[in-house]
Amino acid sequence: MKGVMRFGKKVKLSLRYIGSYRISKRVGNVAYELELPQELAAVHLIFHVSMLKKCMGDPSLIIPTEDIGIKDSLSYEENPVQILNRQVRKLRIKEVASVKVLWRN
Numbered sequence: 001m002k003g004v005m006r007f008g009k010k011v012k013l014s015l016r017y018i019g020s021y022r023i024s025k026r027v028g029n030v031a032y033e034l035e036l037p038q039e040l041a042a043v044h045l046i047f048h049v050s051m052l053k054k055c056m057g058d059p060s061l062i063i064p065t066e067d068i069g070i071k072d073s074l075s076y077e078e079n080p081v082q083i084l085n086r087q088v089r090k091l092r093i094k095e096v097a098s099v100k101v102l103w104r105n
Helices: none
Strands: 023-026 031-034 046-048 080-090 095-103
Antiparallel strands (some): 023 031
8 A cells, every 4th residue: 555646645644435435336346336426526436346445334434525625636635633642763873753643634
């Protein structure tokens, strides 16, 4: 999964799964065509089975695309909410600071 483009951004914390969309038809042995909303018209409709996840029965676990704020370029803004932890790791030659951040999306 390293370096995979997700919604136009190549970052570690980008979305992996969005929404729950109905499968319109089976295209092959391992591919399905989904019914996507108009705001995701630039995304290809056919997905491999490995890219799909079974829909959860709990609606609170599903993130609607309106709350994420996906733009026309299929990107979205991430806003930091709170810094949870800071630490400095000492290597042989240098020190590396790391920060754990709670993000909005």
